[in-house]
Amino acid sequence: MRGVPTDRRQPPALPVDPHLAVETDGTFAGLLCAYAEGYRRGALPVSVGLIGEPASGALFGDVVRVETEAAVADRVERGLEQLVPGLVGRLRRAVLSERPGIEVAALRLADAVRAEGAAPAEDWTFEPARVVAQWSGRVGREAHRMEAFVRFERHDSGGAETWVATTRPEVHVLPILHPHFEARYPTLAWRIVDVRRGLALVHTPAPDRAPGEPASRIVPAATVGLGDPAPDEAAYQTMWRAYFQAVTIPERRNLKLHLRHVPRRYWPYLTEKQAPGG
Template sequence: MSKFPSLRRPAAVGPAAARPVGAPALTAAPRDYTYDGTFEGLLTVLFTVYDWRAAPNSIQPEATAQTGLFAQPAHRATDETQATRVWDGLLRAMTAEARARLYHVFLSEDAEREMLIFRYVDLALRTAADISENYTDATVRRVQRLAQQMFREKHRMEAFVRFEKTSDGLFHANIEPDYDVLPLIAPHFTKRYADQRWLIYDRRRRYGLYYDLTRTDIVQFEETGAPARATDVAATVLDEREPLFQVLWQAYFDHVNIPERRNLKLHRRHMPLRYWKYLSEKQPRAQPFQPIQNKRPPQPGPPLLGAE
């Protein structure tokens, strides 16, 4: 897991710790930067921008870079030392929360995320005051909006992940979030399910999180042969009790449901339709739902006090 999303912040020095304004003027000819697509690679590009004093015309992952006919892309190999200097140095220009938003913007996979992050950083470096709530600025508004969207997606993934148990005791779950939220949900599942091995796999981005009872690692592997449904794990590797667990969960969901209070519009707002294919309670029932017949019929007895 990357070390850069850490929210550690050095203690303020002096009253209110005034923010220095120290960004050099970008006087050299603008460049078209490319990098390896990692967050550390993007931080290396930011270091290069101010080291070369050359503003970016564009910043693009090398694998998908599209440049003009006469452009000369400047590829920057990831440098961990430079990336760390930039990540730590950002705390002199913004709060830890604002810095974390930049990482969330990167994970949002927005088409303009690299230039958006550069503009936000450059604005923070050239402004003595905290810019994180300066919503009159379009860049700040866009960063805040993307960060909010990431927070909602993270919250939904933490609520909607459904595991299936395999025969070797591994709990497996598939997800397809709108944004790349796996790095954000890793701490939640590592803490909540610390006593069992689990794998959460993002089918859209083809990588996952694997917890082996000691640590959580990023894993990546090739898919060989699609199962019958996107939600299926091969039946031969599932625990023999897994179908029973799913039936029990579906029965619980059906029994706590109150048909008279059904509000499908509100339900879809809190549980969007795109998540349903990975939710056990939204799959076709193996057996029809039958309400529990546990209500006693009215019993004859003496009239109530005050009754005529």
């Protein structure tokens, strides 16, 4: 009837199907494609696993393999970002926490926003929103600490200079570290090695990159030639430790406060925390 407004509300939030599990390539784009597949089926999966490592949790159902399609992932990402600016970044960080079940929480939050608008994203009584916010914040804090605690040492690899840092982050922060370090060290060849996950974030300076090649990429650490420490590296590390010792004021030491800002788990990878000759 003319003059009567049309109901343009989205369909209600999708249920979680206990018989549906999906497997993806493990990328965030793959997860967005899994959401598109769930929307097409009219139900979200109860679990998400890696291709080749089937998801667990589905009852008597088949595992659906979802291929990653850039166009589909981009469409879903744009739609979510229009509904809640910043939500995509929050979801991406949360998924990097590697917490069991976080992918399903991310899918449920994305679908709730699709169905109801922005409100569910800030509703802490809604478990997916609360869990995503919690783990997104934790990943963000870990990335911020990595930006401060990464220590590079100069290596010689086949006559080429390479800067190598070793880390052991609690969560998978390598995918979100590259903007900081690319901006800070754009002209250096550097590698940040995550020994917990056996991965390395590898940066190639512009003159050495092929056309269209990204500035940084994540590869298995075993495939990266790190070379050996440069002959003068030990001397520079000794000077760095001497500097920290010189600026320390013993009377103002507060170990409790120090540990709050620099937890002990980072110490094995901080040059200034190593004994001389260690």
